[in-house]
Amino acid sequence: MSQLAVINIGICGLGTVGQGVWKHLARSRAALECRLGVRLRLHRASVRDLRKKRSVAVPTAKLTTDPLAVATDPAIHIVCELIGGTTVAREVTLAALRLGKTVVSANKALLCAHGPEIFAAARKHGGHFFFEASVAGGIPIIKALREGLVANRFKLIYGILNGTCNYILTRMEREGLGYAEILADAKRLGYAEADESLDVEGWDTAHKAGILAFLAHGAWVPTNKMLVEGITRITQTDLQFAREHGFAIKLLAVIARDFASGELFVRVHPTLLPAGKVLASVNEVYNGISVTGDVVGETVYIGRGAGQDATASAVISDIADAVLLLRRGNAPLPAPAGSRCPLAPPERIRSRYYLRLDVRDRPGVLAQIATATAREGVSIADMVQRPGARPGSATLLLTTHVSNERAIRATLARLKKLGSVLGAPLLLRIADF
Amino acid sequence: MSQLAVINIGICGLGTVGQGVWKHLARSRAALECRLGVRLRLHRASVRDLRKKRSVAVPTAKLTTDPLAVATDPAIHIVCELIGGTTVAREVTLAALRLGKTVVSANKALLCAHGPEIFAAARKHGGHFFFEASVAGGIPIIKALREGLVANRFKLIYGILNGTCNYILTRMEREGLGYAEILADAKRLGYAEADESLDVEGWDTAHKAGILAFLAHGAWVPTNKMLVEGITRITQTDLQFAREHGFAIKLLAVIARDFASGELFVRVHPTLLPAGKVLASVNEVYNGISVTGDVVGETVYIGRGAGQDATASAVISDIADAVLLLRRGNAPLPAPAGSRCPLAPPERIRSRYYLRLDVRDRPGVLAQIATATAREGVSIADMVQRPGARPGSATLLLTTHVSNERAIRATLARLKKLGSVLGAPLLLRIADF
Numbered sequence: 001m002s003q004l005a006v007i008n009i010g011i012c013g014l015g016t017v018g019q020g021v022w023k024h025l026a027r028s029r030a031a032l033e034c035r036l037g038v039r040l041r042l043h044r045a046s047v048r049d050l051r052k053k054r055s056v057a058v059p060t061a062k063l064t065t066d067p068l069a070v071a072t073d074p075a076i077h078i079v080c081e082l083i084g085g086t087t088v089a090r091e092v093t094l095a096a097l098r099l100g101k102t103v104v105s106a107n108k109a110l111l112c113a114h115g116p117e118i119f120a121a122a123r124k125h126g127g128h129f130f131f132e133a134s135v136a137g138g139i140p141i142i143k144a145l146r147e148g149l150v151a152n153r154f155k156l157i158y159g160i161l162n163g164t165c166n167y168i169l170t171r172m173e174r175e176g177l178g179y180a181e182i183l184a185d186a187k188r189l190g191y192a193e194a195d196e197s198l199d200v201e202g203w204d205t206a207h208k209a210g211i212l213a214f215l216a217h218g219a220w221v222p223t224n225k226m227l228v229e230g231i232t233r234i235t236q237t238d239l240q241f242a243r244e245h246g247f248a249i250k251l252l253a254v255i256a257r258d259f260a261s262g263e264l265f266v267r268v269h270p271t272l273l274p275a276g277k278v279l280a281s282v283n284e285v286y287n288g289i290s291v292t293g294d295v296v297g298e299t300v301y302i303g304r305g306a307g308q309d310a311t312a313s314a315v316i317s318d319i320a321d322a323v324l325l326l327r328r329g330n331a332p333l334p335a336p337a338g339s340r341c342p343l344a345p346p347e348r349i350r351s352r353y354y355l356r357l358d359v360r361d362r363p364g365v366l367a368q369i370a371t372a373t374a375r376e377g378v379s380i381a382d383m384v385q386r387p388g389a390r391p392g393s394a395t396l397l398l399t400t401h402v403s404n405e406r407a408i409r410a411t412l413a414r415l416k417k418l419g420s421v422l423g424a425p426l427l428l429r430i431a432d433f
Numbered sequence: 434m435s436q437l438a439v440i441n442i443g444i445c446g447l448g449t450v451g452q453g454v455w456k457h458l459a460r461s462r463a464a465l466e467c468r469l470g471v472r473l474r475l476h477r478a479s480v481r482d483l484r485k486k487r488s489v490a491v492p493t494a495k496l497t498t499d500p501l502a503v504a505t506d507p508a509i510h511i512v513c514e515l516i517g518g519t520t521v522a523r524e525v526t527l528a529a530l531r532l533g534k535t536v537v538s539a540n541k542a543l544l545c546a547h548g549p550e551i552f553a554a555a556r557k558h559g560g561h562f563f564f565e566a567s568v569a570g571g572i573p574i575i576k577a578l579r580e581g582l583v584a585n586r587f588k589l590i591y592g593i594l595n596g597t598c599n600y601i602l603t604r605m606e607r608e609g610l611g612y613a614e615i616l617a618d619a620k621r622l623g624y625a626e627a628d629e630s631l632d633v634e635g636w637d638t639a640h641k642a643g644i645l646a647f648l649a650h651g652a653w654v655p656t657n658k659m660l661v662e663g664i665t666r667i668t669q670t671d672l673q674f675a676r677e678h679g680f681a682i683k684l685l686a687v688i689a690r691d692f693a694s695g696e697l698f699v700r701v702h703p704t705l706l707p708a709g710k711v712l713a714s715v716n717e718v719y720n721g722i723s724v725t726g727d728v729v730g731e732t733v734y735i736g737r738g739a740g741q742d743a744t745a746s747a748v749i750s751d752i753a754d755a756v757l758l759l760r761r762g763n764a765p766l767p768a769p770a771g772s773r774c775p776l777a778p779p780e781r782i783r784s785r786y787y788l789r790l791d792v793r794d795r796p797g798v799l800a801q802i803a804t805a806t807a808r809e810g811v812s813i814a815d816m817v818q819r820p821g822a823r824p825g826s827a828t829l830l831l832t833t834h835v836s837n838e839r840a841i842r843a844t845l846a847r848l849k850k851l852g853s854v855l856g857a858p859l860l861l862r863i864a865d866f
Binding site for chain 2: 138293316
């Protein structure tokens with residue numbers, strides 16, 4: 001294997017990302033060949049429709065409609081799975097791995113749903129599975145966690161991992177418009193999908209949080225075991241309050257580990273982040289990740305989290321790593337940190353909280369709310385009353401001292417039962433890091 | 434080599450960094466062994482004084498006063514050169530490399546002075562030289578440039594690479610005190626060396642800029658071919674002007690490549706950086722680097738640039754990489770991007786400029802200065818006059834539109850000859866990125 005002069009690359013799926021990989025590989029091939037000491041050949045690609053017009057010129061002879069034919073082609077060393085989804089993508093990935101090939105993927109949903117199966121297949125047959133492009137696009141965060149910071153245990157990782165949500169929140173903050181208006185415009189401009197729910201409800205971020213948790217702590221946390229909240233209920237009132245109190249609101253993934261108890265916390269929610277934090281200034285479609293290691297301290301990584309080119313940059317870096325592994329006789333990559341860690345239930349989360357309540361504007365309401373809060377041991381830090389949206393109503397904005405999720409949920413349940421509280425209160429968490 | 438069960442590590446130099454590496458390797462050895470699939474042994478270390486008290490417990494039998502004995506010990510696979518300087522460190526490094534060993538170093542001065550010789554020795558004898566810790570401490574920027582962003586050509590890299598300078602500028606900005614006062618305090622607190630000149634005159638940053646330029650463009654630029662300016666002349670007047678105009682002043686290394694002409698620009702100087710840039714908020718001893726790749730766009734990396742622990746984190750990540758290479762049969766790392774690139778002379782730099790002039794406060798002076806400036810084709814964008822430090826003097830603060838280094842230097846020469854200009858004008862560059 002180490003005498004290999006030509007490395008053949010197959011691409012399953014020539015959509016936006018696939019075309020980006022093809023384009024940039026073709027363009028920078030000479031430079032990469034020189035740096036890696038091999039010849040690289042774009043050998044074959046699978047597409048859904050052979051006649052569809054594409055931004056890259058791929059000879060028809062190299063195209064097939066059968067992704068499995070690419071994955072199992074004996075001439076191909078490295079298979080890029082860029083189909084997306086978890087059905088055909090899984091078949092293609094497992095077929096290639098079972099033949100000892102190396103697979104490069106940008107597919108976070110696949111990894112979250114079938115990570116253990118995929119890594120077991122790679123291990124068993126001597127191949128590898130690379131996934132730098134699955135989290136934070138072009139930022140080499142997978143490599144940083146797995147290799148660059150290998151000396152560290154990770155107490156805290158938090159980050160902005162979804163460009164669509166960050167774009168929407170940034171424009172809401174800057175333009176003073178509502179969520180629905182900005183979302184509609186984001187769709188028109190191509191910054192949000194036709195079905196936006198995976199992004200704005202936090203599930204895309206949760207998939208990425210699961211991958212980071214695996215890398216940092218060796219545990220696969222299913223998204224249905226995480227606290228996952230999206231940005232759909234954020235209003236100008238919340239953004240204004242946050243700004244006035246020195247915060248920005250960001251949708252964060254938080255992966256925290258309590259090394260005393262061993263517990264792992266993985267959660268996704270809009271967060272009031274102190275304006276002085278670097279990530280509070282990470283705006284528009286950019287992603288940012290803060291990684292605190294017990295040796296290195298805090299490090300921060302910022303860049304474009306998605307898009308054809310940023311994703312292609314990550315896929316090509318994986319291809320380069322795969323090439324060097326092939327040249328080096330295919331020995332194992334460093335395994336993720338492997339200590340067993342119990343997942344903490346969301347009820348164990350401790351945080352400061354922000355609460356927005358619509359209430360009837362009449363005497364005694366404040367006392368009722370203060371009493372309900374105190375009953376659950378939740379201590380109010382700051383409270384503001386504003387005129388409500390409807391006549392006879394008021395909006396209460398309050399923050400708490402550090403409390404825990406169980407107590408704040410019990411408080412919410414109490415508040416909802418009060419006749420004076422109108423509609424569902426909004427609960428946000430305030431970063432304590 | 435791939436059956437190797439035990440990897441023996443030798444450490445030359447048990448100073449601050451050496452003790453940090455020993456401490457963290459000892460502490461995290463079990464986890465690292467599990468992840469890397471080998472046993473790691475701290476085999477031997479060299480010190481200057483056997484009896485000196487250290488913060489780590491090293492058995493006397495493992496200590497020697499002869500670093501070459503460690504470098505050439507047949508049992509040792511990986512030699513950490515943590516002595517510093519360019520004499521003994523060079524001997525030790527070359528001796529180990531000539532025996533086909535792998536060397537891990539944090540020594541930026543050595544690399545800048547003898548980079549080609551070191552890499553040639555590694556190549557010839559089949560060993561490797563790792564140097565993640567030489568730039569930006571615990572931030573895995575070497576790995577990001579060489580591996581994570583391998584698909585990219587780098588139009589612009591700029592960064593805050595010296596923690597001492599950033600600490601001094603941050604405190605000057607926050608506390609309103611002068612350079613000399615803050616420097617004295619920084620020395621007292623251990624944030625500046627007894628001889629601070631390497632840091633504050635920009636040479637430490639220049640060494641690191643040279644290493645980044647090599648990684649990104651494959652060319653070794655000697656520091657005496659770079660424009661290198663330090664922070665010693667920055668005053669509160671400059672900081673205040675910068676703040677009022679929406680800038681922070683940071684000592685930046687700038688590595689810019691004009692891919693049309695092929696020219697490479699490498700320079701180090703205090704820079705007025707727009708406050709909205711992420712690096713403008715990187716304060717105290719933190720380092721930050723912005724890397725713009727032609728595929729990925731801009732990515733930013735932030736973390737502690739120095740200190741025992743951050744440096745140890747980087748050294749240990751290099752050791753882990755070296756271990757995996759040994760297991761994989763020692764095939765080459767990706768070479769740095771290797772296109773030939775002519776170094777642009779500093780005169781070719783184009784920038785906006787900030788100029789502080791002390792002048793006699795008398796009629797006609799402004800006209801003289803405006804004329805001198807116009808004669809060289811330099812166009813003034815903004816001018817402020819303040820009362821001068823001495824009676825009868827005034828301070829002029831001005832910024833220019835984009836000009837070039839040749840023209841601004843000619844302007845300075847003209848200004849210095851005017852009887853109305855007192856002392857040497859201060860020239861700073863304004864970031865155009």
